Amino acid sequence: MNTKKEKMIPVMEIFGPTVQGEGMVIGQKTMFVRTAGCDYQCAWCDSAFTWDGSAKDEIRRLTAREIVNELKATGGDAFSHVTISGGNPALIRHMGELVEHLHEQNIDVALETQGSIWQDWFLSIDDLTLSPKPPSSKMKPNLQILDDIISRLKDQPSNNYSLKVVVFNDEDLDFAESIHKRYPNVLFFVQTGNNQVHEENDKRLVSDLISRYEWLIDRVMERAALNRVRVLPQLHTYVWGNKRGV
């Protein structure tokens, strides 16, 4: 099926159409392509199965064309937007091929990454979310790399890319504030964390997540340094709890 020259992308799951539950295009009807593999191991990662080995048998190595075909087979004609998430899809140098194939079919492409790696194909992404990880993740983002990424994006339309920081506690919010101060002109989102990624009681989960959202709203409202900020939950968890593939 694949010619020798085609490059493979490690795919964990392809699903949709559904709504994007978070960030700059929250609510957008979209398909998801979730890649396997990550350079981070966030303490609270809600997609740890992409890198912790627990779902390694589900990983498939597909060409960009095969991914497009599977998107079409799954979503039919009921989508015009694809979100590439992970793991960290920025690990994949030749992802630009997939972006090109989708654009050829008039399909917009969003990407979610922590901002630890630059790829030239970022310039083709319609909705790019850079999500540097706060202290609670136990990761330590390299801000020189993030500086470089942001500077390479400076000629893009301002609504094509954004920063998003997940916040679990006050220390995380201080980190979010420092990121917003560092890049004051970049569209900026703070988002409630989900510290119960294994909770299966949806009612209890939603009630707790809404309380966490209210806590985050209250904290952001107090801070004049966080005026040009959007505060959002992960909407999909309100609807589907911790289920995968929706």
Added chain:
Amino acid sequence: MNTKKEKMIPVMEIFGPTVQGEGMVIGQKTMFVRTAGCDYQCAWCDSAFTWDGSAKDEIRRLTAREIVNELKATGGDAFSHVTISGGNPALIRHMGELVEHLHEQNIDVALETQGSIWQDWFLSIDDLTLSPKPPSSKMKPNLQILDDIISRLKDQPSNNYSLKVVVFNDEDLDFAESIHKRYPNVLFFVQTGNNQVHEENDKRLVSDLISRYEWLIDRVMERAALNRVRVLPQLHTYVWGNKRGV
């Protein structure tokens, strides 16, 4: 206090900072100025107190400067964004004064209106939401007026304005689809309606509103004519139920 020349704005309430719970800048930290008076009487209006006489004693006639002063007194320096809502604030011909005063202080301004009336000061609004009312409202939007409004906005940046249709049932969704087809290049949102604006049991309300959101997502996912669409709830009702002033 007021010189004779200053024009008065009928204000129902001023509150914040809080988050914008819906539409194109959902999650944005903002102050709200809610004006009194409406040319519509939607069957399910969630702010009927602005026009049904039930809160007429709360209406104050304020100048643009007085409104700015009250915003500052209420929100201090913890805001850079003001949302003007109603009622229908587009009824007020001289609202442009308030927009100017706010812009002078580097404060962005959002406006929410049904799109039944054009005002030249719409061109100064940073986030303009036009929300033509669906059949369940029992109102009949004049689409010639909406055509005119959209055509006057055509040179604005595309992320400065949007259409939003509230959807309670399939007939409303058909209406939403017809609006999206009429203005395919305008940023488009569909939003769950709240048919229990007097429910005081927050848990019951939220559970029901989330079910309605899931219903709307499912319906939009099926329709290829609704691919470039964002589907959102009213987030503030998840956090604060039907409370006013938050």
